[in-house]
Amino acid sequence: MREYDYVVVGHLTVDELWSDAGVKLRLGGAASYGSVFASGLGLSSVVVTKVGEDFPQQYTEYLRSMGVDLSGLARSQHPTTRFRIFLREASVVASMVCRSAPILAADIAHFRGKVIHLGPVAGEIPSETVFQARENSEVLALDLQGILREFGASGELKLNPARLEPLRGISLVAHANWSEAVAATGIGDPVLSAKILMKTFGLAAVTMGADGAIVAGHEGTLRVGAVKLQGS
Template sequence: MSYAAVGHITIDEMNEVRIGGSVVYGSLFATGLGMRASIVSRVGRDMPEEFLAKLEEEGVDTSRVKRSCERTTRFSISKGSYPLSLSSRCDNISVDDLSSLNADIIHLGPVANEINREVALESIKISRIVLLDLQGILRVFDNGIKLSRGYLDEFLDLEVVVHLNDLEAIAATGKDVRGALKELSRHFPIVAITLGRQGALFSFPEGILYAEAPEVDAKDEVGAGDVFSAALGIALFRGLELEDLAKFSVASATASTLYEGPCKIDENLIAELEGSVNVSWVEG
């Protein structure tokens, strides 16, 4: 089983400087479950070699990571919150970057509008399961980072599974979370909206499912949504029943908050937390 994450690897400035980005959190999660994981990305010449070497040591294939710009995409992040500012941005991902890629699951994880519709369409040709994190499509970088509908219209009606959080959903549609879920479900086959510590809402053709997250003493919530997306894709590939899929995705995201920074996650911990995820059909 193979997983490929596409998007910018970032340098995150918090109390310390560390590697970040959806592609990093997702690929480390996948390798922790025994999958073959790779990253398709572009970074700057300022990306510390030891950051990429650490990913390789953890089993992530970084052969498709190109040094194509001067400065890596870099965020300032307040721990446990949304990124505060973007200080630099690398080049866009291109269709050519996906050349000869072979993966069972492709996770499109843009953070700064670096992925376009053509890259998404090429991903659909390659893999039967493609996930799109909308966060990097809905961000506007103007005196900080704001949320809006952004480039969403460019991706409407693609055969991809989409994930976004509650604030992003409201900004993208101008509606409340339930209304946003219903609107987006008219354009995508599966939509998941994460609700922070409250869990997540899922829209499937069969109806709307709510998964309540277990209470934990979180250490670091950055990257939890990225792990959620990766887990959702893996659950779909495994063919889990919808209730089990929801439990696994929410438990995985919750488990990630018990670690500091991007890393592998103990599958036994995920299984333990799954038993505390309550699921219910809201509609359907």
């Protein structure tokens, strides 16, 4: 079994950014952001993912140049997961164009991490994979985003809290943004929704952009301010 400080599991994506200026492509997915950040901290990091033959070579070269181990990257007959994101003045509207193959328990069986971060974006991580990740990690973190998401025939996105049911009671760190926390709990107050998620999973973080985050554990609840970058 290969051991790492940080293992991130989830689809690497190709994101189409549509705006008045035209269309730009970028590398997306929590697996890309998380692995690069962890590697930048000097941690050994590996991505476990599935992409299609259409996945751009420059993206793999970029990740390797940042020190990310890609031994967990598998090529699928399915195309790479792709999102179409419309950037508007007051909002961002996203839809899914196509989705790659699911990441199965067998795909992560030989990877062990001090931290395993499950970062699904399109329902690609089944519950069996979550159970396997729990066995292979000291700390397991899960982004609820890609579990909650459902996609219609035209790729339109909605959040379905029923998709969390198979995972209830698993000890992990649950992360959701404010809208995802509302969808998961039915509660608009971020503190209360974080507490509900904590009771379900053990530890929970609800992020609120510039308003910071709420972290809830059995010992209490903490409000964390957002870091203000110079010039912002």
